[in-house]
Amino acid sequence: MLSPYRVIDLTDERGVLAGQMLADLGADVIQVEPPGGSTGRGVAPFFAERPDESIFWSAYTRGKRGITCNLEDERGRNLLLRLLETADFLIESSDVGRMAELGLDYGTLQELFPRLIYTSISAFGQTGPKAHYVGSDLAIWAAGTPLLMTGDDDRPPVRVSQPQSWGHASGDAAGGALLALHARHKSGLGQRVDVSAQVSAAQATLAQILAYSVGSPDPERYGGGLKLRGVGSRGTADVSDGHIVMTLAPGPAIGHFANHAVKWLVDIGAVDESVGDEDFVTYADRAAVGQADPELFPRVQQIMREQVASRTKQEMLDISIEYDLLLVPVLDIVDLGQSRQLDSREFWREIGHGDGRVVTYPGPPLKVYLDGQAMDGRMSPPPGLGQDNEAVYGELGLSVTELASLESAGVI
Amino acid sequence: MTDPIGLPAGTGPLAGVKVLDLSWIVAGPTVGRALADYGATVIRVESPTRVDTARVVGPFHGDEPGVENSGLYGNVNAGKWGLTLDLRVPEAREVFRQLVHWSDIVCESFTAGILGRWELDYEHLRRDKPDLIMLSSTLLGQTGPYNTVSGFGSQGAGMAGVQFLVGWPDYPPAGPFGPYTDYPAPRFALAGILAALDHRRRTGEGVFIDQAQAEGTLQLLAPALIDYKNGGPALERRGNDDPQMSPHGVYPCQPPDDRAESWIAIAVASDDQWTRLAPIIRADASLTLSDRRERKDAIDEQLTAWTKQRSAAEVQSTLQTLGISAHVLSNTEEAANDPQLSHRDHFRRLPHALHGETVVEGPRYILSDTPVDIVRPAPQYGEHNEQILRDVLGLNEAEVQALAVSGALS
Numbered sequence: 143m144l145s146p147y148r149v150i151d152l153t154d155e156r157g158v159l160a161g162q163m164l165a166d167l168g169a170d171v172i173q174v175e176p177p178g179g180s181t182g183r184g185v186a187p188f189f190a191e192r193p194d195e196s197i198f199w200s201a202y203t204r205g206k207r208g209i210t211c212n213l214e215d216e217r218g219r220n221l222l223l224r225l226l227e228t229a230d231f232l233i234e235s236s237d238v239g240r241m242a243e244l245g246l247d248y249g250t251l252q253e254l255f256p257r258l259i260y261t262s263i264s265a266f267g268q269t270g271p272k273a274h275y276v277g278s279d280l281a282i283w284a285a286g287t288p289l290l291m292t293g294d295d296d297r298p299p300v301r302v303s304q305p306q307s308w309g310h311a312s313g314d315a316a317g318g319a320l321l322a323l324h325a326r327h328k329s330g331l332g333q334r335v336d337v338s339a340q341v342s343a344a345q346a347t348l349a350q351i352l353a354y355s356v357g358s359p360d361p362e363r364y365g366g367g368l369k370l371r372g373v374g375s376r377g378t379a380d381v382s383d384g385h386i387v388m389t390l391a392p393g394p395a396i397g398h399f400a401n402h403a404v405k406w407l408v409d410i411g412a413v414d415e416s417v418g419d420e421d422f423v424t425y426a427d428r429a430a431v432g433q434a435d436p437e438l439f440p441r442v443q444q445i446m447r448e449q450v451a452s453r454t455k456q457e458m459l460d461i462s463i464e465y466d467l468l469l470v471p472v473l474d475i476v477d478l479g480q481s482r483q484l485d486s487r488e489f490w491r492e493i494g495h496g497d498g499r500v501v502t503y504p505g506p507p508l509k510v511y512l513d514g515q516a517m518d519g520r521m522s523p524p525p526g527l528g529q530d531n532e533a534v535y536g537e538l539g540l541s542v543t544e545l546a547s548l549e550s551a552g553v554i
Numbered sequence: 555m556t557d558p559i560g561l562p563a564g565t566g567p568l569a570g571v572k573v574l575d576l577s578w579i580v581a582g583p584t585v586g587r588a589l590a591d592y593g594a595t596v597i598r599v600e601s602p603t604r605v606d607t608a609r610v611v612g613p614f615h616g617d618e619p620g621v622e623n624s625g626l627y628g629n630v631n632a633g634k635w636g637l638t639l640d641l642r643v644p645e646a647r648e649v650f651r652q653l654v655h656w657s658d659i660v661c662e663s664f665t666a667g668i669l670g671r672w673e674l675d676y677e678h679l680r681r682d683k684p685d686l687i688m689l690s691s692t693l694l695g696q697t698g699p700y701n702t703v704s705g706f707g708s709q710g711a712g713m714a715g716v717q718f719l720v721g722w723p724d725y726p727p728a729g730p731f732g733p734y735t736d737y738p739a740p741r742f743a744l745a746g747i748l749a750a751l752d753h754r755r756r757t758g759e760g761v762f763i764d765q766a767q768a769e770g771t772l773q774l775l776a777p778a779l780i781d782y783k784n785g786g787p788a789l790e791r792r793g794n795d796d797p798q799m800s801p802h803g804v805y806p807c808q809p810p811d812d813r814a815e816s817w818i819a820i821a822v823a824s825d826d827q828w829t830r831l832a833p834i835i836r837a838d839a840s841l842t843l844s845d846r847r848e849r850k851d852a853i854d855e856q857l858t859a860w861t862k863q864r865s866a867a868e869v870q871s872t873l874q875t876l877g878i879s880a881h882v883l884s885n886t887e888e889a890a891n892d893p894q895l896s897h898r899d900h901f902r903r904l905p906h907a908l909h910g911e912t913v914v915e916g917p918r919y920i921l922s923d924t925p926v927d928i929v930r931p932a933p934q935y936g937e938h939n940e941q942i943l944r945d946v947l948g949l950n951e952a953e954v955q956a957l958a959v960s961g962a963l964s
Binding site for chain 1: 566567568580582584588592604605606607609610611612613614615616617625626628629630680684694695696697698699700701702703704705707708709711713715716718719720721722724726727728729730731732733734736737738741742743744745746748749750751752753755756757759760761762763764765766769770772773774775776777778779780781782783784785786789790791792793794795796797798799802803804805806817818819821822823825847874877878879880881882883884885886887889890892893894895897898900901912913914915916917918919920921922923924925
């Protein structure tokens with residue numbers, strides 16, 4: 143879909159997913175690294191058989207081309223400027239102010255390339271009192287408010303063990319850049335897209351970040367659920383080989399799922415058939431005025447927990463599908479790796495690396511059909527350092543000899 | 555545009571783009587909100603007989619639960635027009651078909667198969683409208699043995715591995731806050747829809763997008779997944795530990811008088827940063843990352859002894875001045891007063907018919923030349939029924955009345 147467009151991707155580990163999203167939608171994305179390699183190549187984990195090769199970096203450069211360019215050298219900057227003549231998008235995630243030091247800030251590039259869409263990803267945004275704060279996954283999650291809401295109530299708040307903040311920000315960068323593309327269709331002009339990871343992280347609060355602003359109390363952290371006004375409600379339950387997430391509640395929005403759960407309990411003989419006559423869609427209102435037994439629902443919850451405890455994650459998933467329950471297993475990484483659902487959707491892709499290895503990757507995030515025809519993401523292997531120098535710089539008219547001398551001078 | 559919008563057009567890059575938004579709760583509506591922010595005309599379709607969960611989840615205005623009081627619903631539906639339709643009623647399905655004809659983009663998040671039963675899925679709709687762009691967004695996608703699994707993002711968090719990966723090794727999974735798949739999914743969907751719109755503009759072709767919200771979320775776990783799939787270890791939850799940073803964690807600070815606790819997030823990313831932190835907590839500045847990881851407990855104790863004596867704000871300021879990443883774990887009052895978020899105009903106040911005023915979040919990207927104008931708060935139930943049926947579909951008063959009587963509008 144985006145095949146007419148070229149993206150010059152200057153991001154490091156803080157923004158590297160954004161370009162990949164555009165690549166998976168068809169754009170020609172050229173990852174530009176310093177001659178010594180991006181700092182992203184140093185981010186864990188690493189391939190067991192290749193301890194110097196970052197899985198993180200491979201994960202998010204899959205589908206891109208890769209070149210090297212020393213932006214600290216004037217010759218390197220000139221090469222970049224020539225490359226930008228062919229580009230629609232630039233994405234960068236360097237420390238705020240760094241692009242200006244290099245003479246590559248938005249103001250400068252806008253004059254040279256008025257159609258260029260210049261997207262910046264940073265921890266707090268390009269301007270403002272915290273623009274120069276040092277960001278990190280944890281600090282961003284703290285500043286955007288999801289961190290305080292997450293964790294067990296007797297332990298400190300806790301993040302996701304695979305860092306998430308920059309991924310959310312990168313996702314917003316891709317969306318913002320494409321909105322700017324549509325603006326360019328109208329105005330003929332590019333513009334600056336300024337993404338703040340702090341703001342992106344706030345998305346992970348289910349709008350609870352607005353609690354104070356609308357006059358509601360903050361939720362408090364509670365393991366496996368949430369706590370409001372000091373009352374915790376747990377959404378997870380134990381099963382024989384791990385945990386499930388189970389939502390069981392009366393009410394107009396989801397009471398029918400509770401009815402389904404009761405039907406299962408009746409079918410297996412865990413509750414009397416008479417319980418199956420209760421309608422949990424309207425139960426709460428009736429219980430409040432004494433027209434339904436207020437003890438009934440808590441008893442159903444308790445029996446449900448007892449019944450699931452002796453079953454496996456897989457058994458409960460199958461029951462959930464059969465009876466249409468709000469209940470799924472808590473999948474771990476091994477479960478995901480063996481998921482029949484993901485296999486059936488051909489989620490995993492084997493991609494040959496240049497050195498003969500075949501590496502399994504997650505496929506693209508969306509299944510896209512153009513006029514009924516499936517379109518795939520870009521499944522080329524992550525580029526080695528400077529892998530596409532010849533092809534990309536060659537398009538600009540640089541000869542192999544010129545490239546060799548630029549390489550020995552440390553420019554590429 | 556040859557086709558009149560029928561409703562007052564928006565301004566901005568997407569002005570003139572018409573969106574029919576049948577999605578619900580958060581993952582889908584967030585996409586429509588972004589399109590509305592930038593000028594698209596978005597009609598949000600819902601049924602009060604099957605209440606959108608976002609309407610019954612807080613935060614509520616004045617802490618009063620109620621289907622017109624939800625800050626969550628308000629946040630993900632601001633800028634849209636509201637129409638109520640009960641698609642179980644045949645007359646409602648006919649209205650829907652006519653609105654599809656009007657629209658450029660349809661977003662929906664019904665359980666896989668439901669729209670097909672009514673012959674309203676993409677395969678049917680494209681026959682009359684080949685250039686339709688349609689997003690079908692569900693937890694696990696349109697195909698596969700578990701495609702019909704019901705659930706909110708909380709179930710999605712379980713199915714996408716995130717529930718498992720939040721918490722402590724010696725505790726059951728704590729899980730992330732709320733329905734986690736609702737957070738990454740709309741980013742991927744929005745990018746897909748904007749790319750589709752661009753593609754259609756050039757080629758005239760329609761586009762169908764099958765989104766499994768879990769598969770979007772898995773993109774954010776890609777390193778762990780690739781590691782395991784290629785013979786490496788399976789990542790387990792590990793508290794706030796980070797293999798490449800130390801100290802790294804959440805540390806207690808001196809809380810203000812009216813609060814029981816207060817926390818600071820600290821991430822020391824290099825030996826260089828450590829040499830600046832070590833003297834103030836009376837630790838050995840020469841320790842390398844592996845030294846510090848080995849002595850993690852002792853160092854955390856030293857660091858805690860220092861943070862506990864200070865307010866989180868003071869620790870944040872001291873460490874940031876030293877070039878070390880640190881930030882208060884903000885609560886929502888602190889966020890509302892955060893000078894950085896204020897600088898970005900993040901909390902947008904909108905006049906509201908019931909509440910006088912409501913607050914929604916601003917966009918998560920600032921476009922320098924096309925700022926966002928959020929023109930109206932999220933619709934109340936059926937707020938624009940008459941206007942839409944009359945001005946978009948050209949129905950007269952008697953026809954609107956007949957629809958209401960048929961039950962189509964409930």
